[in-house]
Amino acid sequence: MPGKSSIVIKLVLVITLCSTLIFAVALGYNYYSSRSILEKELESNARNLSLSLVNRVETELSVVSRVTEGVARALETGRYSEKELHTLIRTTVEKNPEIFGSGVAFEPYAFSKTSRLYAPYYYRENGKIAFTRLDTSYLYVPYLLWDWYQSPRELGRLEWSEPYFDDGGGNLAMSTCSVPFYGETDGVRHLKGIVATDITLDSLTKLVSSVKILKTGYAALLSRNGMVLAHPLKDAVMNESFFSIAEARNDPSLRELGKKMVAGETGFIRYNSLVGVRSWMYYAPIRSTGWTLAVLFPEAELLENINRLSLIMGVIGFAGVLLLTAAVVYIARSITKPLRSLAEATHVMASGNFDLELPVVRSNDEVGVLAQDFQVMKESLKEYIKNLTETTAAKERIQSELQVAADIQASLLPRQFPAFPERSEFDIFASMDPAKEIGGDFYDFFFIDDDNFCFLIADVAGKGVPAALYMMVAKTLLKSEAQRLGEPDQILAYVNKTLAIDNDSCMFATVFCAILEISTGTVRFANAGHNPPLVMDSQGVRYLALKSGFVLGPMADTVYETERLIMQPGDTLFLYTDGVTEATNLTDDLFGEPKLLNALQDGPRQESDQMIHAIRDEVTRHANGAPQSDDVTMVAITYRGTVV
Amino acid sequence: MEIQTRNEANTTVITITGRFDAVTAPDYEKKVQELIVGGDIRIVVDFAGLDYISSAGLRGLLVTAKLLKAKGGQVRFANVAGTVKEVFDISGFGTIFQMDATVAASLAAIA
Incomplete structure (x- = not known):
């Protein structure tokens, strides 16, 4: 089963992470930009709000300023009796609700020559207009020394005092608007006093906090x-x-x-x-x-709005990501479900079960195509394996039959050594190593009579079943004719004539056929196109000089010639087929005649079996693992001489 | 083995190069059969480029010679030398085929 790396998990991870990231960036940017927009808007709103508030305060204050100014100008232009002065002040307070109290404070002796200070003051108390005189109500410090009096007096213009706690006047925290007024004596303008109007800070606070x-x-x-x-x-x-x-x-x-x-x-x-x-x-x-x-x-x-907006967006985004994840999981599952069942099916198929029914995928997408192709592939594989099984079985049958044939072929050759332990006059050994395919090499040896011993070696052209069949015929004919005719040239001529009949396919065999006369050591031999054997005697190793003769089989009227060689005791004849000299190694180098001559020269010469084994080992060493392409056949016969 | 043919003086010259063995012999046989079917029954085989001939190769030569003989044609071999010549000598094939030193000599002899 798919593990942590399954397509579903990968898809969900990638898509969810990506969309979360995108959303987070968008939300962050949105929050940042709307906040900066909002801040600008906020500043302008705040400015408007603040300025309107400033205006309202200014308006309130300017009303008070104007009234105070008006009283001062009135006092400058008209002459007021004490009673009229009181009425003016009282009316001013009465008519202007924003004013807490108002008074006129005169310079020393400016109001009357008799009294030094005079300052009538009307103010609100418990909803009524009350009266007091500032020249008497200030117990410790005369009004002349108060800021509200001093500042405008020195500066000569309207002045709002710093707010103060008025102990004598209103007994409240207040601020005073003070305006100086002047009189003229003998053309000289001189200060007569200060008109002071109080407002309580309470009223300002109410105004300000009302917004x-x-x-x-x-x-x-x-x-x-x-x-x-x-x-x-x-x-x-x-x-x-x-x-x-x-x-x-x-x-x-x-x-x-x-x-x-x-x-x-x-x-x-x-x-x-x-x-x-x-x-x-x-x-x-x-x-x-x-x-x-x-x-x-x-x-x-x-930032409440923007925070709420961001929160809502966050919730929507989170829900969106959840929804998206669910959708991805759904789609990924629906895609991978047939894939998973296909994977499970192929797992079963991998173990060799081709009869398994593949899951049906109805979709027309790539998975559907894959499933269809898979079905086709399964059928093809099944068919192919069926054919392969049949072919292999057939081939194996042929192979085993060929193997049987090769075994039969080999069993036809004399393989018991020492072949004639009772005969001390000579010693013979032979071997035939077939190549992979059934081949056409053979050798044979047998007594014609007590003194004449026939031995031969042959190589049928080509390989395979035709060569093997031809070899069987040739071998049988050679043995029977040798025993009947007893002379090599006649044996070869007669066998050739027989083989040539109806030989349209031009099959042929090369044969070296010899007969050893044991009593004398004379060898009579004839050759039908076979490579000449080697003679090993006291002078060394040399090729036997012979007339070639044409191969056996193609031409009916070929004539052969018997030649002679006298063997001395200890001499050896070495017969072989081209499988020896044409054995190749992995780089296609031939074993070759020089190597064969050297090997014979240097190898053991006394026992023919040891000699052949030594040559076989040399050939195997030369091949160095390269496959044997032709039969390797050797016959060695050593003449010992007759026992005296 | 490569097999090339050309026509020279009413005679087909077959040039064979490489190895003439059990693997390539069928190609040679097929080629010569085609020539015979096409009426070319005077053939010179140039062995100059041949490195090796096996017994299957020799059999191929025999088969084609026999076919030619049946059609009244003839074949001559030119430039048979080296190991190929040795095989011809040992197997006795040198005595049954007509061989010349050069293609020109074969062409002259066949005319």
Whole structure:
């Protein structure tokens, strides 16, 4: 069964990983780009929001400024009795709900020659207009020394005071808008007093906090010195300044920010709020008072939408990847299911079972084609193996029959050695090693009578069954004719005549036929085209000189001639076929006649069996593993002489 | 073995090169049979390029000579030398075939 590397797992891994990666990149890019777009939009929204808030504060403050200015100008142009002055102040407070209180503080002796200080002051208390005199209500410090009086007096123009806690006037945290007014005596303009209008910080705080910013965002108001004027944290109001906060947090960047605010700059920055919420802060100056309005947008709320969007996209993406994985698993399984069953079937087929039914695949895709081809292949293989089995069986039968034939052929040759242990006059040994195929070499030896011993060697042209059959006929004829005729030339001539009858296929055999007269050592021999034998005598090893004679078989009227050789005791005749000299090695080099002569010269000469074995060993060594292409046949006969 | 034929003076000259053995003998026999069927019954075989002849090769020569003889044709061998000549001598084939030293001599003799 497929393991961890199965197609399904590979597909799922690759596709899921790839799609997850693509999705993650897309989501990440989307988050990043929408966040940066949102940040720009956010900044402009924050700016608009902040500026509108600044405007509202400015409007509120400018109303107060204008009213105060109006009172001052009225006091300069008209002459007011004390009663009229009181009415003016009271009406001003009554008609302007944003004003907490208003008063006119005169320079010493400017209102009356009799009293040094005079400062009537109307203010709101419990929903009614109350009256007091600042020249008497300030118990410890006369109003002349207060900021709201000093600043406009010295600068000669409208001035908003830093917010302060008013102990004598309203007993509240407030800020005062002060405008100087002048009079003329003898053409000289001189300061007569200050018109002061108070607003409570409460009203500003209400205004500022009335603006809803996201869910938990808020606006804060800072004074010229960085003092917190309006803030959701009531404890901070009038108690903390931007610089004291920077000190407490040990944050130099915060101090820098404070400086920028005090300098009246505008900005949009990241900021950790007083309550420790990561936020964005827009700050802008309120020109008329030199204060700073700061609006805080908590980051989490700003990015809430984009975070929610990303979360939704993530969920959709995750679900998509799950769906995709399921689809891949489904498709991969449907593709590999027939493949798996095919694989299982081929596994069974591999063990040789071709009768197995292959699984049916109906699809027209590549798997279907594969399954069909597989079916065809299986049938072809089955057919092929069937044919092969039959052919092999037939071939084996022929082979075994040929082997039997080769055995029969070999058994026809005399193979008992020593062949004639009772005859001490000579010694004969012979061997025939057939090549792979059934061949046509043969030898034979037998007594014609007590004194005449016939021996011969022959080689039938060609190989195979025809050569073997021809060899059988030739051998049988040679033996019977030799015993009948007793002379080599006559034997060969007669056998040739018989073989030539109806020999259309021109089969032939080369034969060397000899008869040893034991009593004298005379050898009578005739040759029918066979290679000449070797004579080994006291002078050495040499080829027997002979007349060739034509081969046996093709021509009926061939004439042969008997020649003679006298053997001395100890002389040897060595007969062989061309299988000896034409034995080849792996590089097709012939064993050759010189090697044969040397081997005979150097080898054992006394015993003919040892001699033949030695030559056979030499030939085998020369072949060096190369297959034997022809029969290797040798006959050696040594004459010992007659016993005296 | 390679077998090439050409016509010269109304005679077919067959040039054989390489080894003439049991494997190639059928090719030679087939070739000569084709020539005889085509009416070419005067043949000279050039042995100059032949390295080796086996008993099967000799049999091939006999078969074709016999066919030619039956058709009243004749064959002569030229340039039989070296080991091939030795085989001819040993087997007695040299005595039954007509052999010449050169192709020209064979052509002259056959005319």
